Amino acid sequence: MRSVESLIFEKGAPGRRAATMTAMDVPTEALESMVPTSMLRKEDAPLPEVSEIEIVRHYTHLSQRNFGVDTGFYPLGSCTMKYNPKINEDMAVLPGFARIHPLQPESTAQGAIQLIYELEQYLSEIAGMARVTLQPSAGAHGELTGLMLIKAYHESNGQGHRNIVLIPDNAHGTNPASATLADYRSVEVKSDPQTGGIDMDHLKALLDANAANIAAIMMTNPNTLGLFDSKIAEIATLVHETGGQLYYDGANANAVLGITRPGDMGFDVVHFNLHKTCSTPHGGGGPGAGPIGVKEHLVPFLPGPMPAKNEQGYYWEDPGAQSIGKMRANKGNFGVLVRAYTYLRTYGPDGLLHVSQSAILNANYLKHELESDYEIAYPQMCQHEFVATAERQKEEHDVTALDIAKRLLDFGMYAPTVYFPLIVHEAMMIEPTETETRETLDYFVSVMRQIAEEARTNPEIVKTAPHTTPVGRLDQALAARKPNLRWTAGQETTH
């Protein structure tokens, strides 16, 4: 049933309260004797005045207006929306992990440093890298960190002038955005329309034309089309020959666990999205963690501190003079790292291989079953995801990928990633992950086929979807044209 929840600001009444503060158990002094009057707050911040039951019902209702992996199938391509194990959540909130201060003495944080130390080892092994820093807060943050490392490396070799980062046309937007932040110029590499991999001729041409200025190439493998670039070893050689470095965007690492390692493919730097590959929940947008693994030659440049161990126990080692510095306060998203650690210890080596194999199987199975009704951008065997399109539906019935996405919501499922990668028209990027049952996949297929049938016979129902969600399609244009980014007194919700 359609419904609207008014804002918390529209609830409550003057004087209403929920949580109470601890007693003032010390002798007090006048505020003015402690703080110059000019620096005292003039008016109370107009935060809500609501009772606890109002808060509980409000946010309970909001949660009920939100779809998560626990609600149903979430085939959002590139996002690896796998099941988030409950044990991970429980471990992260153990007081010994959740209630510790980042600056407390090392002697009182041995378990925390040990966990980080061991997690570094596990990720290094999975990536085939020498060392890993767990500092970056998410994938994009990792990308920037990695590019800074590459930059520091080039500078240390007197190659500080290298200013070009090659980025495939199907890359994620964070790749070029990160390059800009590292003061690099992004140059697009075309992909091969047949293989979906890098267009080798174009790559060679770009390398030739810019040989002295190539800082790096950023790639995912499998790429965002879900295709494994089989030329990867050759690409690595070519890029390395020009003096460039290879950066591996690990957003698709769920396809390679125990199968192949970025380090072995020839990459110099890799980031992980622990909130994808390692099952830490995405929390409606974050937090995540984007550890960076590097080959030996980049180790001196890593940001600090790094975990270390001697006879006395675990400790934090300050970085050397070549370190790029620090990417954020403290040691990283520790709460996320606890979850990832738990995940890796749950599966072990055989389990992780099976994770990737199963993710690949689920994707190929879906691809196969959808072929009859939808165009598949690249028909070959895919890895953990693939790109279907609504081109046929668009052309024949004016039904778009967006329409199909919205219609899926009516069946208790989330939608695939749509209109990405940018090089595929009407793209629907589908990533089932390994944690879905065959029955769920079959249900998704049956719904997708039904939607294809509706597009043929009753396109209106698709074009006006969704029909069963709490609200109908929202006016995005209005939101951008007249931005309303915060509530102001007097403003009212329409029901």
Added chain:
Amino acid sequence: MRSVESLIFEKGAPGRRAATMTAMDVPTEALESMVPTSMLRKEDAPLPEVSEIEIVRHYTHLSQRNFGVDTGFYPLGSCTMKYNPKINEDMAVLPGFARIHPLQPESTAQGAIQLIYELEQYLSEIAGMARVTLQPSAGAHGELTGLMLIKAYHESNGQGHRNIVLIPDNAHGTNPASATLADYRSVEVKSDPQTGGIDMDHLKALLDANAANIAAIMMTNPNTLGLFDSKIAEIATLVHETGGQLYYDGANANAVLGITRPGDMGFDVVHFNLHKTCSTPHGGGGPGAGPIGVKEHLVPFLPGPMPAKNEQGYYWEDPGAQSIGKMRANKGNFGVLVRAYTYLRTYGPDGLLHVSQSAILNANYLKHELESDYEIAYPQMCQHEFVATAERQKEEHDVTALDIAKRLLDFGMYAPTVYFPLIVHEAMMIEPTETETRETLDYFVSVMRQIAEEARTNPEIVKTAPHTTPVGRLDQALAARKPNLRWTAGQETTH
């Protein structure tokens, strides 16, 4: 939107698993060498074979198909569906409370015994009683305990022949059912149609006729009509004069905190429903806790053990020879007691008085606002609840209390208790509790008025309600005629 969730047994597949068991880390022996073959299980119990994600989605969906206080207004009369504070839940799961064994040495359970010891004191003070046993598991269990105490008391006085328990006609069903279990005969006392209290003439007649055989009278005050029986002191005197005891059903204690005490009214025994008055959550049916408070003369009969304290600390004292024995294994619903303790310490004396005052205000406010559209069974000032009726709607438009209850569900609220107390036709027993906002009460009023209007103008919409719930009205007759109390292989859910 209407929907059905298939049973967990219809999900999964052979060999699917969720939780794994700890490793077998000891040397093993053949089962047959340890257990006689005849006593070995022949076939595995056919429990579900499901993966963790299936379990999570299944029970998440089930929760979404359930309405709680956290979802919305729950004016279920006699059930005191007040807000269940979250801190109570957190305290109850502290490992020091949740992970302790009932038989562990007293020296290792000092905090637990202390909590029980202090909670007994608080409840004694609230009830105006000498001591309280926290053993009974719920209200009905408390009733039986109380009646057993009364019986033991009479027996100790050579009055073991007393076999009648007087019970008002508006009493809850557990009262006579408990009397039967204590081998007592229930005799109904009429209530006065004007005051709603005990019909004094009828009471006197019953007392006269059965003077020597009166074991006790069981009453709530305020009673289930939400009315305070102002004759209570006189009733107590009359019953005591015949040698009978007074039992106070504390289900309505939310109306009397700090205002009046069962002990002061003349009652000899009282039970509390901590899952009502003390805000412990009802859990969809339980658990609760039904502590019993008694006057001094009944103390020797209390079940054991009872908490005690000396210089060494807290300990459990075995009951004396006159004790009735034991009402259940171990010490009571400790997890519930932790919540109740937290609740009482949250409010303190002034707060508890304000709880009852506010509950009474909310009830009178609703009663006043509904008077225009509904019959009110007893028009006088009520306590924490009151009984409205659908008599007018029934007579004029064939719309029943049940129809109105169902229609309320369409507006995101639970329904009042209907058809209880039995003496009121088309009863709708409404208990808002103190934790509801004025806005919520006003919304309820507006919906009730709308329903009254619908009964006049469009009765069908009420009679076919609910319309927006996960399922429509269910066939209760079929359920009772062809009971299906468990799933059996092959049985299928219809969607």
Added chain:
Amino acid sequence: MSYIPNTPQDQQAMLATLGLSSLEELLSPVPENVRLRRPLDLPPALAEPDLKRLLGNMAAKNKNLDDMISFLGAGTYDHAVPSVVPHLQRRSEFVTSYTPYQPEVSQGMLQAIYEFQTMVCQITGLDIANASLYDGATALIEAVLLAIGPGGRGEVVISSGVDPQYRRVLHTYAHARGFNVKEVPTRDGVTSVEDLDAAVSATTAAVVIQQPNFFGCIEDIGAIEPIAHKGKAVFVTTITEPASLGVLAAPGDYGADIAVGELMSFGNTMSYGGPALGFMSARSKYMRLMPGRLVGQTVEEGGDKRTGYVLTLQTREQHIRRERATSNICTNQSLLAVGATIYMAAIGKQGFRELGELCLQKAHYAYRQITAIPGYSARFSSPFFDEFVITAPVSPQKLQRHLEQAGIIGGYSPGISYPDMENDMLFCVTETRTKEDIDTLVSVLKEVQA
């Protein structure tokens, strides 16, 4: 701290609607002769953080199962709870709902209970089960009351191998209700078949045993069942350690008419023994005599006839049948039933067997190690599941003092209830005890000698 949302201003406005001006005026129906005219003598209100500090300190005064290695069972068992269970069981829609009187908005709880009833049948091998009872002890009582019938008179025969607490409760109820209880002694840790045979007569209403019994011993049902059924008695079996059903025969398979017991250890917290989770499972013929709530499957009244769940056969219950109800129970243990349901789904068919095997193997390993220590001997030779009685060279009090210093909580002292077992200790070893835990226990025991 207060959860009353309405402010004094809100309340004044509401009072004004009623034509009143103070909260005190609302109390006029309460006559002065019973009014409390002083504040309650209770500790003052505390703010949330201060209250948490207070209760945190109180909880810390208890040694919990994470602080100590415990070998206590005796009716309350420590089984590992998968994380998934509390995450789902504690969803507030379940926690904050009442008994599902309005099925259309209570399908979640109703369906979960229907699944609970089914799973209880699956593990007991019986036909039906109810929605829960207070605990194992009162479940046993309810079974006996069912057997006794509405008259409330008659006699039941119970093995003294049944948990002493349960028997104490039975005597308490029997005295009030007016029926007789005959106890049958044990021999070598199991019910004496000869004495049982002598005790059971044609008029015995119920024969009650526990399997495995309080000593952890496995009763010889092959010998007991024919005796139980030689008259018209209802044969009731009590299961306090449900993990045993992973490897031991199901009550339905060995001729029990009713199985009752305790399921708290499946997915719920131990919480000093409560809230607990009594269950009752029975042959279909007892359907209309069952105590407590029953959930049934049905369909919509309307045209779509979707499947749905309702409370059913309510004419058995107190709110309809009143003094003639099958029981007085109203509030039960639903939320714990939800926990047990999710638990059983989570461990599943295979895990349930493995659980039984783990407990059995670990307990037997511990038994072999302990009985190999000079001075320690097995009290009984009967087969057992995950508990066993050891006769120690010193009193259990002394033993416990030594164990406690090593961070161990030893077994229960059955001497409390069985006078001839003064130097005995009842050890319990579930799957939550590691080999290392057991070896630690053994090494401490070795040091304690007469």
Added chain:
Amino acid sequence: MSYIPNTPQDQQAMLATLGLSSLEELLSPVPENVRLRRPLDLPPALAEPDLKRLLGNMAAKNKNLDDMISFLGAGTYDHAVPSVVPHLQRRSEFVTSYTPYQPEVSQGMLQAIYEFQTMVCQITGLDIANASLYDGATALIEAVLLAIGPGGRGEVVISSGVDPQYRRVLHTYAHARGFNVKEVPTRDGVTSVEDLDAAVSATTAAVVIQQPNFFGCIEDIGAIEPIAHKGKAVFVTTITEPASLGVLAAPGDYGADIAVGELMSFGNTMSYGGPALGFMSARSKYMRLMPGRLVGQTVEEGGDKRTGYVLTLQTREQHIRRERATSNICTNQSLLAVGATIYMAAIGKQGFRELGELCLQKAHYAYRQITAIPGYSARFSSPFFDEFVITAPVSPQKLQRHLEQAGIIGGYSPGISYPDMENDMLFCVTETRTKEDIDTLVSVLKEVQA
């Protein structure tokens, strides 16, 4: 343990559909020259209970805030979290959702973030706020990058009263992006106004301070703001201790253009410093330059025009604008923003002020007690909020050893970053420290003398 639901049989059937017979065949696109032909060298899989034991032991090796009385702040603050916050924040519909790309089924998260944006504005007194950034340090960077603009060159002036970690991050970014950073020294614990005046020029892109600053001292904004604004610089204020805003002037009121900082301590776990909750609030004119996600209110396209929430102004972001985006951020800290939102609703208007007052009063009580001890003196005389620097008679290392024995974690040692503060300790006293805690600290300090 595995979360892969499909069994080998399921997978065989699916492979058959694909005309394949083994999982290995699915890996054919990965050429042999990059295949890993050995198992990963990782510890073996663990069952859930065994893994819990492992991690439980690891967690127990850390001393947590319940084990010790802590006076550590220095950018990470311990504020009590009302129980209601995690109960709601951790509802799985929030936790397990992705960035709300499909608004129709993500209204809950979108509305919560819209409320977060509003509350951030309410406490900062500024016009707009975004949906969160990684942490306080990177939020500061984002503000500077906004001020610097797309060219990426220019100069920013920052007070050395800003958290040394934040400044370290700024230098790291500045080096890569290619802009300059000038640091201004402090005098008596606050930014030296003369030096600031000298450092800021007409071409300075941003002037950055922290309020209260790293020493807990309250900056004299009345003197700073005119200097910051004398050219075209963006005046950025950093707030690491948001409780201060309960009593201290709001950035919007003292002329800041952008306020950034850290809100993790509002409703979230401390978790060794992360995940954290960076925020950015600004004057409206920076709306289209803001980094990160923004949620906006809108209405349905259809006839009913119900209110709804969407991600908006996305053309600023990397997935649309790519190399010309205002930031590279994608995944942010939404779930922590939800926590902070519920927290701010729970403490409310009145509680927010009280929180500030409690911290202020308790810290000043501690300050008075400590500075009264012979040998201990205040390092600065500037006003402060809930942190202050004490010069001790011994080194902070030695002091900490003594404190640790008494179960206390002392303050941070600013000497690590400020070489002239070798014998100093930065004490933090929030509302979570009781008078008893403070008195215990004072009594231990008294015992420690040179």
